[in-house]
Amino acid sequence: xxxxxxxxxxxxxxxxxxxxxxxxxxxxxxxxxxxxxxxxxxxxxxxxxxxxxxxxxxxxxxxxxxxxxxxxxxxxxxxxxxxxxxxxxxxxxxxxxxxxxxxxxxxxxxxxxxxxxxxxxxxxxxxxxxxxxxxxxxxxxxxxxxxxxxxxxxxxxxxxxxxxxxxxxxxxxxxxxxxxxxxxxxxxxxxxxxxxxxxxxxxxxxxxxxxxxxxxxxxxxxxxxxxxxxxxxxxxxxxxxxxxxxxxxxxxxxxxxxxxxxxxxxxxxxxxxxxxxxxxxx
Numbered sequence: 001x002x003x004x005x006x007x008x009x010x011x012x013x014x015x016x017x018x019x020x021x022x023x024x025x026x027x028x029x030x031x032x033x034x035x036x037x038x039x040x041x042x043x044x045x046x047x048x049x050x051x052x053x054x055x056x057x058x059x060x061x062x063x064x065x066x067x068x069x070x071x072x073x074x075x076x077x078x079x080x081x082x083x084x085x086x087x088x089x090x091x092x093x094x095x096x097x098x099x100x101x102x103x104x105x106x107x108x109x110x111x112x113x114x115x116x117x118x119x120x121x122x123x124x125x126x127x128x129x130x131x132x133x134x135x136x137x138x139x140x141x142x143x144x145x146x147x148x149x150x151x152x153x154x155x156x157x158x159x160x161x162x163x164x165x166x167x168x169x170x171x172x173x174x175x176x177x178x179x180x181x182x183x184x185x186x187x188x189x190x191x192x193x194x195x196x197x198x199x200x201x202x203x204x205x206x207x208x209x210x211x212x213x214x215x216x217x218x219x220x221x222x223x224x225x226x227x228x229x230x231x232x233x234x235x236x237x238x239x240x241x242x243x244x245x246x247x248x249x250x251x252x253x254x255x256x257x258x259x260x261x262x263x264x265x266x267x268x269x270x271x272x273x274x275x276x277x278x279x280x281x282x
Contacts, residue, residue, distance in 0.1 A: 025053045029067050035092040036071050043092060044112040051111065057279055058213045060108040065235050065243045071095050071252040073245050084137040090117035095245035095252055097233050098144060101215060105153060109279055122280055123153055138186050143174050144217045144230040145194055148275040154215055158195060158273045161209050167195040168271060170224055178225040194229050199267035204258060207239045211276055218269040231269060
């Protein structure tokens with residue numbers, strides 16, 4: 001069996017262990033029809049049940065992420081429904097890596113499809129001068145690095161995980177390529193310094209210092225010249241497993257984090273940032 005096929009099969013093993021190890025009420029998730037098979041009305045009927053079953057915010061986020069496993073992958077699948085990007089503002093039928101994180105975060109704070117859509121707008125778009133988030137292409141949080149530096153719902157916790165001398169630093173202008181041109185047409189650039197954990201210092205002991213549900217953003221150094229830092233992101237569950245919408249597997253998968261990151265040919269990325277999740281009302 002090829003390594004990729006072995007890893008793809010192992011996702012079901014890991015979700016089985018997660019559900020069995022968690023016991024009730026997490027095993028309840030497996031009794032639900034998958035979200036991409038349901039209507040907006042059916043989703044609205046299920047969302048309050050997550051609130052009832054999982055009153056703790058992070059337990060609810062974990063349960064919702066588990067519910068997404070198997071969802072078909074589609075890159076750049078959220079938009080503004082008008083203007084440059086006519087994709088839906090909110091959807092649960094497909095995901096890419098960022099969409100998995102943001103729709104999960106919006107859904108666990110909602111009692112209906114419409115409320116989840118409103119929450120997604122507040123998570124996915126920067127507020128204007130009046131503090132109101134309006135969905136436009138240019139107001140979107142396009143960069144994961146920018147979002148975990150400045151968005152209150154996803155806060156960078158990397159600096160607290162290792163001593164400073166074990167972190168790498170890149171000084172970069174987000175959205176500015178090495179030739180000076182913008183990567184995206186946003187009328188926006190952001191000079192910033194980013195510290196991240198390089199692959200040589202990433203191990204299971206680092207994971208043990210994470211919250212029970214945390215975000216992870218994967219750094220690819222070859223992207224720096226394009227004005228980017230992060231190549232992929234997902235959610236780390238119970239300091240051990242990653243749940244993420246994966247282009248490699250064509251769907252949302254659950255697997256051992258270290259097995260995903262470190263391959264026979266070497267690390268899949270150059271480093272990581274970790275971030276914590278917080279309710280909009282916090």
